[in-house]
Amino acid sequence: MENRTCQNCKQEFRIEPEDFAFYEKIKVPPPTWCPECRMIRRMVFRNERLLFRRKDDASNKEIFSEFPASTQAKVYEKDYWWSDAWDPMEYGRNCDFSRPFFEQFRELLYAVPWPSRNIQRMTDSDYANHAGDLKNCYLCFNAGRSEDSAYLVDGYGHKNSFDITSTIGAERCYDGMSVRDCYQTFFSYACEQCREVWLSRDCIGCAFCFGCANLRNKEYYIFNRPYTKEQYFQELTQILQDGSYQALEAAKERAYKVWRQYPYKYMLSWHNRDATGDLISTSKNVKSCFNVADVEDSAYCQDIVLGVRDSYDYTNWGDMSELIYEAMGVGEKCRSVKFSFDCWPADQEVEYSYRCASSQDLFGCVALKKKSYCIFNKQYSKEDYFALREKIIRHMNEMPYTDAQGRIYRYGEFFPPEFSPFAYNETIAQDFFPLNKEAAIAKGYLWREPETREYQITVDAKDLPDHIRDAPDNIVKEIIKCLSCGKAYRVIQMELDFLRKMSLPLPRLCPNCRYLERIKHRNPPRFYRRRCTCAGSTSENGVYQNQVSHFHGSTPCPNEFETSFAPDRSEIVYCEECYQNEVA
Ligand SMILES: [Zn+2]
Ligand SMILES: [Zn+2]
Ligand SMILES: [Zn+2]
Ligand SMILES: [Zn+2]
Numbered sequence: 001m002e003n004r005t006c007q008n009c010k011q012e013f014r015i016e017p018e019d020f021a022f023y024e025k026i027k028v029p030p031p032t033w034c035p036e037c038r039m040i041r042r043m044v045f046r047n048e049r050l051l052f053r054r055k056d057d058a059s060n061k062e063i064f065s066e067f068p069a070s071t072q073a074k075v076y077e078k079d080y081w082w083s084d085a086w087d088p089m090e091y092g093r094n095c096d097f098s099r100p101f102f103e104q105f106r107e108l109l110y111a112v113p114w115p116s117r118n119i120q121r122m123t124d125s126d127y128a129n130h131a132g133d134l135k136n137c138y139l140c141f142n143a144g145r146s147e148d149s150a151y152l153v154d155g156y157g158h159k160n161s162f163d164i165t166s167t168i169g170a171e172r173c174y175d176g177m178s179v180r181d182c183y184q185t186f187f188s189y190a191c192e193q194c195r196e197v198w199l200s201r202d203c204i205g206c207a208f209c210f211g212c213a214n215l216r217n218k219e220y221y222i223f224n225r226p227y228t229k230e231q232y233f234q235e236l237t238q239i240l241q242d243g244s245y246q247a248l249e250a251a252k253e254r255a256y257k258v259w260r261q262y263p264y265k266y267m268l269s270w271h272n273r274d275a276t277g278d279l280i281s282t283s284k285n286v287k288s289c290f291n292v293a294d295v296e297d298s299a300y301c302q303d304i305v306l307g308v309r310d311s312y313d314y315t316n317w318g319d320m321s322e323l324i325y326e327a328m329g330v331g332e333k334c335r336s337v338k339f340s341f342d343c344w345p346a347d348q349e350v351e352y353s354y355r356c357a358s359s360q361d362l363f364g365c366v367a368l369k370k371k372s373y374c375i376f377n378k379q380y381s382k383e384d385y386f387a388l389r390e391k392i393i394r395h396m397n398e399m400p401y402t403d404a405q406g407r408i409y410r411y412g413e414f415f416p417p418e419f420s421p422f423a424y425n426e427t428i429a430q431d432f433f434p435l436n437k438e439a440a441i442a443k444g445y446l447w448r449e450p451e452t453r454e455y456q457i458t459v460d461a462k463d464l465p466d467h468i469r470d471a472p473d474n475i476v477k478e479i480i481k482c483l484s485c486g487k488a489y490r491v492i493q494m495e496l497d498f499l500r501k502m503s504l505p506l507p508r509l510c511p512n513c514r515y516l517e518r519i520k521h522r523n524p525p526r527f528y529r530r531r532c533t534c535a536g537s538t539s540e541n542g543v544y545q546n547q548v549s550h551f552h553g554s555t556p557c558p559n560e561f562e563t564s565f566a567p568d569r570s571e572i573v574y575c576e577e578c579y580q581n582e583v584a
Pocket of ligand 1: 006007010011034036
């Protein structure tokens with residue numbers, strides 16, 4: 001074990017023996033940035049949810065793209081980009097040993113055209129990005145294998161659901177986050193196998209519950225109190241008035257108060273063995289991971305799903321990939337991909353590359369498909385490739401790149417943030433660690449004011465009918481002004497049909513503001529060492545009365561853990577044992 005000082009934030013971070021073993025196994029030097037700084041460095045390379053209008057640099061037609069018009073790069077419409085109509089090898093070049101590697105990679109990166117968006121196997125779902133296998137979906141991002149849904153962000157396996165984030169398997173759900181295998185579950189968080197559940201958190205196997213927390217296999221509960229079936233529906237009608245916006249907003253306030261009166265588990269986790277971090281499910285031996293499912297023997301990963309093994313510092317996607325290190329947006333049967341972003345599918349032994357697909361043994365390449373033994377988009381023989389790769393790695397260490405902030409990049413570092421085409425406020429880093437313009441610029445990030453499009457607003461959200469039954473059919477033709485940001489949004493037909501069927505009021509916020517509201521319910525991926533706040537018979541703050549006695553008797557629980565709840569947070573945070581005692 002060793003403590004080192006992060007090159008970026010200057011804080012100490014710890015490298016454990018198993019970390020050293022991993023670095024040795026994949027033949028990389030130990031990191032010089034702490035896990036959090038490494039994560040943010042990757043995240044500034046991902047614009048997940050914004051689509052911009054711009055020119056296609058091949059056809060000159062207007063397209064929409066994840067890259068703003070002001071990006072220096074050339075962008076081709078995605079289908080043309082994937083075709084053989086152009087050849088990325090034409091941009092091939094030699095390595096110049098009189099200049100740093102990173103500097104030359106940046107030149108290649110911005111010389112070779114990029115695809116407008118990152119989508120595959122889509123049916124009637126064109127308004128999407130970082131997505132695959134969607135059918136009849138609208139404005140979905142980082143989403144897959146879903147149908148008849150809209151405004152999905154991060155997750156897969158959804159049917160007829162709207163405004164769902166970081167979720168697996170939602171059917172007829174509305175506005176939820178981190179729920180798994182739920183049916184008709186609304187405005188809920190961290191629930192599993194629930195049906196007809198409203199405004200609840202951390203409930204498992206429940207049905208017909210409203211405004212509850214920490215329930216297991218319960219039916220007909222409102223604000224954590226039992227009701228008869230008949231009373232339940234009477235009360236529910238009373239509270240929600242079958243689709244009133246005012247009533248729903250008042251109910252949300254009451255429910256959030258109830259949530260805070262009950263203990264939160266120190267981490268959200270389902271069916272794991274040896275896991276630390278937050279939002280982890282069906283994983284084994286994972287350390288300081290965030291929002292991952294089906295991951296094994298990995299550490300410092302975020303937003304990874306569907307079978308990943310032996311990987312560190314890996315952000316976004318997964319899908320049967322292994323030995324991935326310092327990578328972002330890599331997935332679908334990739335193996336041994338390092339220091340790369342948006343490389344998929346089936347890449348092997350790929351380093352320092354961008355948008356390469358089905359390739360093997362690449363170093364410093366951009367936009368190659370089905371190639372091997374290439375460096376800077378130039379073909380080599382197998383022997384020459386390995387010899388030159390070794391020579392470049394030595395060169396990277398002898399003549400490192402220094403970025404605008406004075407940080408040094410040798411072999412083993414991900415790309416400097418200044419190589420990203422995105423402004424900080426366009427990326428997922430802003431979702432987790434929001435900065436204002438001044439702070440972002442001071443840290444050396446780009447900042448771009450959001451595009452303002454001139455839409456003729458036809459109705460202000462504050463003038464929408466309170467009750468869904470009063471929503472006219474032509475509401476789908478209106479351009480609505482968002483209550484929060486003032487930008488224009490629409491209600492689509494499929495959404496209106498759903499809201500009417502489920503007796504839900506029209507949304508007053510645009511999809512982006514709805515997303516930002518939703519993610520307030522989860523903690524960012526930053527971890528703290530803390531002690532359990534169970535004081536014996538009550539929570540430390542006296543708000544929650546324990547239902548049973550715990551192993552530590554009437555004295556405070558001695559258990560410590562790593563948690564995403566910052567020490568100054570007011571929630572009641574219980575360790576695994578105390579929490580399980582209370583929910584059993
Ligand atoms: Zn740091
Ligand atoms: Zn808005
Ligand atoms: Zn405890
Ligand atoms: Zn306890």
